[in-house]
Amino acid sequence: MFKKKSLLLLLIIGLLVFFVACGDDSDNKVSTDDEPGTAETKDDETKDDGAEDEGLGYTTDPQVEYHYFVGATGQDINTKDTFLGQKFLEETGVSFQVEYLVGDLMEKLGVMVAGGTYPDLIVPDHGIEMMLDAGAFIPLNDLLEEHGPNLLEVYGPYLDRITMTDGNIYYLPFGVNVNEYIPDPNINQGAFWVQRDVLRVNDYPKITTVDELFELITAYADENPQIDGMNTIPFTGLTYDTNWFTFSNIPNHLAGFPNDGGVQVDMETHEATVYGDSDVAYEWLKKLNELNAEGYLDQEMFVMNLDDFLAKVSSGRVLSFFAYGWQFGSARTALEELDEPYREFVPLPIVIEEGIEDQYLDPPAFVQNRGVGISVNADNPERIIQFLDNLVREENQKLISWGNEGEHHEVDENGMFYRTEEQVELVADQDFRLEYGMTTFEWDWPRLQGSLKDGNALLPSAQPAVAALEYDEYDKEVLGAYGVETYSQLFAEPQDRPWYPAWSANVPAGSEPALFDEKAQEVTKRHYPRIVLADPADFEKEWNDFKDAYRSIEYLDEYEAFFTETVKNRVNGIWQFD
Structure with missing residues (x-):
């Protein structure tokens, strides 16, 4: 079976709703429509239309809100209701109403295809071929060239793998390995x-x-x-x-x-x-x-x-x-x-x-047949690409994984990240992770894997100092009895498989x-x-x-x-x- 990584539960089909806020001297007003679309918000303190953030070069005005459908289970959320989402909104003027799957994925996607109405951004999971066959995604080539320099940098080694035979790129996979590959010391497979x-x-x-x-x-x-x-x-x-x-x-x-x-x-x-x-x-x-x-x-x-x-x-x-x-x-x-x-x-x-x-244990891998695409219904898709381009900047990837220095992690004299016992406990709290935005952004978006340029692991649990703290006395009892330091050391090293995984x-x-x-x-x-x-x-x-x-x-x-x-x-x- 080609899908090895998704949990699918029971479905309800909802109307696709968007909000358009009309700015004037009074409170913003909201209107709705039957068609999926993009919400724009503006008030009398915003910049002129088309204004760009002077530091990053992204268009930040008017603020826009897109509908993002993820074909996996999760808790619906608006990205601007998280700390990270609010930061990204300030940097790009873009936020997302994220809708997660309820019910059967293929039925949900089938309804979209039959009606020709799609959310702005879609993660179709193992239904990606249905979306491609239906022409639901727009080509990203020109958008990446014009608005995605950071995306092109991190996806550069993989562009040939995600370019279809017609010469177009229609979606961006997750989990791009950068810098040094660092295996997970724990077993998630x-x-x-x-x-x-x-x-x-x-x-x-x-x-x-x-x-x-x-x-x-x-x-x-x-x-x-x-x-x-x-x-x-x-x-x-x-x-x-x-x-x-x-x-x-x-x-x-x-x-x-x-x-x-x-x-x-x-x-x-x-x-x-x-x-x-x-x-x-x-x-x-x-x-x-x-x-x-x-x-x-x-x-x-x-x-x-x-x-x-x-x-x-x-x-x-x-x-x-x-x-x-x-x-x-x-x-x-x-x-x-x-x-x-x-x-x-x-x-x-x-x-x-x-x-x-x-x-x-998985060898280094790139899963090419899963990812996120921009639908044909999305207005101003360049704003979405700019958001994703900002998302993969190392600074933001570090925040998604590690949080704020001094609050959620520390840095030792060698520049290596670590967490105190209190910080390990804090970032394990699901309410905190949701409020901060770690839960929302840690997957189902373009994400970096491997290491930061300074040698720190992008995945905190892969950092030796963090992994050691996350093991309690009972873990250490087991590991000590078997003469290893991590659970992955109980397993044989993965052999090199340049095609892996074939199911992708x-x-x-x-x-x-x-x-x-x-x-x-x-x-x-x-x-x-x-x-x-x-x-x-x-x-x-x-x-x-x-x-x-x-x-x-x-x-x-x-x-x-x-x-x-x-x-x-x-x-x-x-x-x-x-």
């Missing part, structure tokens, strides 16, 4: 997560295989059938709806591959092959089948939704599961609030058998690879639960039924050929092709 207490009572054993993991959690469950009065859940998983990839990706990781999507890429030949019916998939499902037959598998694993999964994980009674770190942040926070630190989780790089080197390829909607992917998800969603929950005597039959159905899916060969071509082209520096 895939891992098998194991409750601390399971490891503690076993003197923090070194476990690397599924068999070792299952032996550990079943023995613990036998000794502790209940936790805090609730039945212990030895193993569960996230399988609901668009999070199905979390479960279907597991055989790939167990085989020692990173998340390239629905394929594994041979490091020598660069051939891409599917793994849904691989030998490792067989072994993994067989082990789950045995776990289920012995009564150790969560019986709701294939029917519960995301909220159910998060509730179980945050209850303290789950011993292990596989997930991507970014998927259960709220559950981690809830566990911390329980004040039972040994019920929290440790990420481990489990593989199917000894001798396989894990590859859970632009796959045309309705194309043969897209049709295979859609059908493959249907088949695995139908058969994997049957295989796992079957009587062990019926396992082989259920597996063979699945394999026959999987191999009969139309366009399997075309799917593999598409990604093989994608990988080989990227290795040769070609990122867009017909």
Whole structure:
């Protein structure tokens, strides 16, 4: 599946509303219209129309407000209601009413396309091909040349990757690596997560295989059938709806591959092959089948939704599961609030058998098929580009990540940023992050990754001094027992994969690879639960039924050929092709 990083919930379709404030000697007045558009605000203290900020060269008058739709869950907000948004408004005269997704993304985008009415700025997530096919985005080439010098500087090394075959750039991806690549010391990607207490009572054993993991959690469950009065859940998983990839990706990781999507890429030949019916998939499902037959598998694993999964994980009674770190942040926070630190989780790089080197950690990557585009309905798009150009200035990126010096971080004698314990606690507060603007601007906008020019990490958690402070005594107990300083050091170093991630390829909607992917998800969603929950005597039959159905899916060969071509082209520096 090509979307590996989005959570989609239930949808409501709202009217697109904009406000036009008419300036006079009295209070500003507001008018509304049925069409999406841009709000302009002006009062008798503003500069003449078209006035530019003398320091930065951006047009700051009249002030304008745009509608920004983000195809992911979040809290709707107006950027000017945040400290950072107010600063950016003063610098560019631009603010945004940010609307986050409620419901089904493709349905929401489909309504936009059908009506030909779009918000001014759109993050369509995995629906980006729909927007491109509909002609929803304007070309950005000239706007970048005339109004985006900072954008051109940071995106410069990647321009060939985001320029379509017609020669145009239609959207700006997130997460541009600049200066030095600094890996995250924590695990926000895939891992098998194991409750601390399971490891503690076993003197923090070194476990690397599924068999070792299952032996550990079943023995613990036998000794502790209940936790805090609730039945212990030895193993569960996230399988609901668009999070199905979390479960279907597991055989790939167990085989020692990173998340390239629905394929594994041979490091020598660069051939891409599917793994849904691989030998490792067989072994993994067989082990789950045995776990289920012995009564150790969560019986709701294939029917519960995301909220159910998060509730179980945050209850303290789950011993292990596989997930991507970014998927259960709220559950981690809830566990911390329980004040039972040994019920929290440790990420481990489990593989199917000894001798396989894990590859859970992402190598340096550029995801080209996600980003933000300016819609054909946006008035004065140069104002939007100027806002984004200002946003990626190093000064502002530093504020988004680190906040104000002396308030939210300090600087040592060597110029390196650090935080006091009080500052770590402050910036972890969700109310503060929302009010300051960190929550709003830390993603879903053009963002820099890597390091600042002075060598400081753009991501505070990647800064050694900050990472050390964020670990409590229980983290340090775990890390010390395993002889490492950070959780990422429990994992093997990522191998160089210049194409990574393969799933970021632009796959045309309705194309043969897209049709295979859609059908493959249907088949695995139908058969994997049957295989796992079957009587062990019926396992082989259920597996063979699945394999026959999987191999009969139309366009399997075309799917593999598409990604093989994608990988080989990227290795040769070609990122867009017909």
